[in-house]
Amino acid sequence: MHLHKYEKYWLAFGVGSLIVFLLITGIMAFHNGSHPPSAKNTINYEKVDEIAPFNNPGVHKVEGKDWDYEAVVVASAFYYDPPILEVPVGAKVKFIATSKDVVHGFEVAGTNINMMLEPGYISEYVTTVDKVGEYLIVCNEYCGVGHAQMHSMLKVVEPK
Amino acid sequence: MSQALANKSKAAVNKQNIVGKVSNKVNDLMQVNRKDSKIAMAHIYVAMIALLLGGTAGLLQVLVRSGEFKLPWGIGYYQVLTVHGVLLGLILTTFFIYGFQIAAVSRTSGALSAKQRLLCWIGFWTMTTGTAMASAMVLLNEASVLYTFYAPLQAHWIFYLGLTLVVVGSWIGGLGQALRWMQWRKENKGQTSPLLSFMVVCNNLMWFVATIGVASEVLFQLLPWSLGLVERVDILLSRTLFWSFGHALVYFWLLPAYMIWYVVVPKVIGGKIFSDALSRLSFIMFVLFSVPVGLHHQLTEPGVDGSWKFLQVILTMMVVIPSLLTAFSLFATFEIRGRALGGKGVFGWLKQLPWGDARFFVPFLGMLVFIPGGAGGIVNASYQMNQLIHNTIWVTGHFHLTVATAVVLTFFGACYWLVPHLTGRTLTKEMNRLGIIQAIVWVVGMGIMSSAMHVAGLLGAPRRSAFSDYGGADIASTWVSYQIAQAVGGTLLFIGILLFLYIFVKLCWFAPKGQEEFPIAEVAPNAEKTPAILENFKLWIVILVALVLIAYSFPIFDIISNAPLGSKGYKLW
Numbered sequence: 001m002h003l004h005k006y007e008k009y010w011l012a013f014g015v016g017s018l019i020v021f022l023l024i025t026g027i028m029a030f031h032n033g034s035h036p037p038s039a040k041n042t043i044n045y046e047k048v049d050e051i052a053p054f055n056n057p058g059v060h061k062v063e064g065k066d067w068d069y070e071a072v073v074v075a076s077a078f079y080y081d082p083p084i085l086e087v088p089v090g091a092k093v094k095f096i097a098t099s100k101d102v103v104h105g106f107e108v109a110g111t112n113i114n115m116m117l118e119p120g121y122i123s124e125y126v127t128t129v130d131k132v133g134e135y136l137i138v139c140n141e142y143c144g145v146g147h148a149q150m151h152s153m154l155k156v157v158e159p160k
Numbered sequence: 161m162s163q164a165l166a167n168k169s170k171a172a173v174n175k176q177n178i179v180g181k182v183s184n185k186v187n188d189l190m191q192v193n194r195k196d197s198k199i200a201m202a203h204i205y206v207a208m209i210a211l212l213l214g215g216t217a218g219l220l221q222v223l224v225r226s227g228e229f230k231l232p233w234g235i236g237y238y239q240v241l242t243v244h245g246v247l248l249g250l251i252l253t254t255f256f257i258y259g260f261q262i263a264a265v266s267r268t269s270g271a272l273s274a275k276q277r278l279l280c281w282i283g284f285w286t287m288t289t290g291t292a293m294a295s296a297m298v299l300l301n302e303a304s305v306l307y308t309f310y311a312p313l314q315a316h317w318i319f320y321l322g323l324t325l326v327v328v329g330s331w332i333g334g335l336g337q338a339l340r341w342m343q344w345r346k347e348n349k350g351q352t353s354p355l356l357s358f359m360v361v362c363n364n365l366m367w368f369v370a371t372i373g374v375a376s377e378v379l380f381q382l383l384p385w386s387l388g389l390v391e392r393v394d395i396l397l398s399r400t401l402f403w404s405f406g407h408a409l410v411y412f413w414l415l416p417a418y419m420i421w422y423v424v425v426p427k428v429i430g431g432k433i434f435s436d437a438l439s440r441l442s443f444i445m446f447v448l449f450s451v452p453v454g455l456h457h458q459l460t461e462p463g464v465d466g467s468w469k470f471l472q473v474i475l476t477m478m479v480v481i482p483s484l485l486t487a488f489s490l491f492a493t494f495e496i497r498g499r500a501l502g503g504k505g506v507f508g509w510l511k512q513l514p515w516g517d518a519r520f521f522v523p524f525l526g527m528l529v530f531i532p533g534g535a536g537g538i539v540n541a542s543y544q545m546n547q548l549i550h551n552t553i554w555v556t557g558h559f560h561l562t563v564a565t566a567v568v569l570t571f572f573g574a575c576y577w578l579v580p581h582l583t584g585r586t587l588t589k590e591m592n593r594l595g596i597i598q599a600i601v602w603v604v605g606m607g608i609m610s611s612a613m614h615v616a617g618l619l620g621a622p623r624r625s626a627f628s629d630y631g632g633a634d635i636a637s638t639w640v641s642y643q644i645a646q647a648v649g650g651t652l653l654f655i656g657i658l659l660f661l662y663i664f665v666k667l668c669w670f671a672p673k674g675q676e677e678f679p680i681a682e683v684a685p686n687a688e689k690t691p692a693i694l695e696n697f698k699l700w701i702v703i704l705v706a707l708v709l710i711a712y713s714f715p716i717f718d719i720i721s722n723a724p725l726g727s728k729g730y731k732l733w
């Protein structure tokens with residue numbers, strides 16, 4: 001098939017940018033470990049309250065792991081347990097969350113902490129919280145009438 | 161304007177000469193068969209009812225979300241949003257596309273046979289019955305599950321059955337169209353088939369493969385579950401099946417717009433198709449890269465391995481190639497035509513194009529809007545950047561540019577010749593002018609609404625949410641002014657819908673009787689012959705199936721073998 005000269009330039013430029021783009025995202029993903037949340041642990045969603053760590057929702061300091069704190073969250077229509085998460089600035093935090101009923105979202109508004117919570121699955125995301133402030137957590141997946149009222153708060157505070 | 165009309169009337173005169181001289185067969189091909197016109201119009205009427213009702217829902221949404229308005233009579237926000245998503249995302253699009261495609265096949269391959277026509281009618285009534293069933297359940301508040309109907313929210317089984325009928329009906333009608341193309345191929349062995357019919361077959365093939373996923377979800381999971389035959393469903397499996405269809409759905413909307421850009425618009429401006437072979441090649445690529453990519457809608461979900469998500473991101477991005485081919489071909493056509501009309505300099509040819517002709521101007525605006533729309537799409541599908549905008553109102557802003565403007569304006573622009581062509585009337589000067597005003601209203605309204613959605617989304621505002629102050633949180637108060645802007649833009653859009661429907665009614669029942677051309681461009685005389693391999697659908701089906709298997713077998717196997725306890729149904733609205 002014949003391609004016009006300019007069309008060849010145009011395609012070469014486009015395909016070139018595409019390759020660069022995919023290389024960058026690929027290196028970020030597989031070399032720097034920057035994958036979106038893709039944890040694969042499962043859970044009996046009807047017994048969430050009895051199963052660790054969800055039998056004790058809240059922020060816990062941990063030792064000997066790659067992260068300093070674990071923020072454990074249980075979502076159900078239409079609230080998050082606990083309603084406030086408090087972590088010290090600069091800490092490396094692993095968010096661990098699941099749902100007791102339908103699909104919910106867990107989005108720390110204005111940041112890239114954003115994951116789906118699905119019944120039966122445990123969602124996880126590790127990140128460093130590097131700015132002091134109060135961050136709104138919203139449910140960003142439709143879950144029923146109370147969906148827009150479903151929220152909680154992440155407080156990033158100066159270490160005591 | 162005068163230039164355009166002069167061209168048009170010249171074309172009309174030419175056409176009459178042809179009608180006078182050449183055999184009836186040619187005449188048949190110029191004009192969509194009367195009986196086929198009826199089926200096409202039946203589809204388009206349903207689409208227009210969906211536009212009116214769905215647009216009203218859209219208006220209510222932006223008003224509620226501004227915080228200044230409450231829905232009366234206990235109507236729920238999410239009920240309204242389900243109406244909007246189902247009627248505009250699924251019904252308006254599918255019905256308009258089938259109306260257009262039936263006319264396109266009849267115009268370029270010849271009148272449908274009695275059997276093909278019957279299939280199209282059966283398809284139409286099946287889809288319409290399904291639509292009525294699903295709508296009834298939504299109106300009774302038995303199905304406020306939005307147009308993606310994610311389990312374990314559980315709608316009434318009649319809702320799922322209705323949607324199943326829409327899909328099954330689309331298979332029947334799609335087969336009717338494809339059979340006409342196959343008949344042409346049989347009757348014209350060794351020749352390159354009519355481009356527009358070929359494109360219709362591509363779109364229907366993609367649709368058929370894509371809907372297998374969602375049909376399996378509904379038939380094997382949601383229907384038995386909502387009927388109480390099984391207690392639990394696998395949530396992640398249902399979402400994965402849904403999205404194996406969901407992304408192809410957006411190409412199913414887009415490809416008919418591309419057909420109009422590739423085949424109709426060049427004729428409207430008096431130009432030629434840049435290259436038949438490249439047009440076919442880009443359609444084939446769209447078909448191949450439409451289905452094995454759905455995981456890019458599930459990037460932030462648990463239970464699917466990052467590597468599989470990444471593989472599908474790569475396949476998603478392949479669509480850049482046919483998109484660039486398309487952009488090049490279209491602008492080459494415009495430039496060649498502009499220069500032939502005496503345009504000079506780097507951009508002087510632009511001035512020569514028929515800006516006053518709604519049949520060109522309206523889809524052209526659609527093409528322009530597709531540029532920022534596509535750029536936003538690259539952000540969405542970016543493996544990591546997705547986390548910033550996933551399920552925020554940014555996404556809604558994105559697809560109101562792509563489907564609700566690029567595609568919808570192209571369909572509106574097509575109506576200005578298609579409807580009078582099918583109803584035996586003509587597009588008057590006055591309606592042509594209104595069409596141009598309509599498109600400007602749409603682009604301004606959408607510019608306001610969509611920009612406000614994009615910005616609010618970057619600030620974290622979630623999608624699919626009624627008005628809320630989120631317990632007085634500071635960040636939520638920064639979203640409100642953008643929500644008010646969305647209400648302003650959305651109101652303009654609603655006016656745009658009313659204006660369009662006014663033109664539509666005029667063109668159906670009141671415009672002067674006459675013959676309006678169904679413009680089909682010819683291939684540029686120096687273009688090369690189309691390689692036969694491009695029409696070898698057996699080959700493309702094998703590649704398509706292989707790609708789908710590569711991209712999905714392992715993730716689905718993984719999902720099933722690691723499945724947790726399934727979910728019971730919830731009705732939380």
Ligand code: HEM
Nearest residue numbers: 215218219221245248249306307564623624625650653654
């Ligand atoms: C009067 C014109 C329109 C207005 C004011 C409007 C407004 C809106 C708004 C505000 C939303 C988001 C609501 C939310 O997430 O809470 C929305 C969603 C949507 N709109 Fe529109 N829209 C209009 C036209 C269209 C058109 C023409 C189409 C398609 C061809 C369309 C397709 C959709 C779809 C598919 C959704 C997603 C629904 C969902 O998330 O479940 N809209 N629209």
Ligand SMILES: [Cu+2]
Nearest residue numbers: 139141143147
């Ligand atoms: Cu929610």
Ligand SMILES: [Cu+2]
Nearest residue numbers: 406407456457
């Ligand atoms: Cu997609």
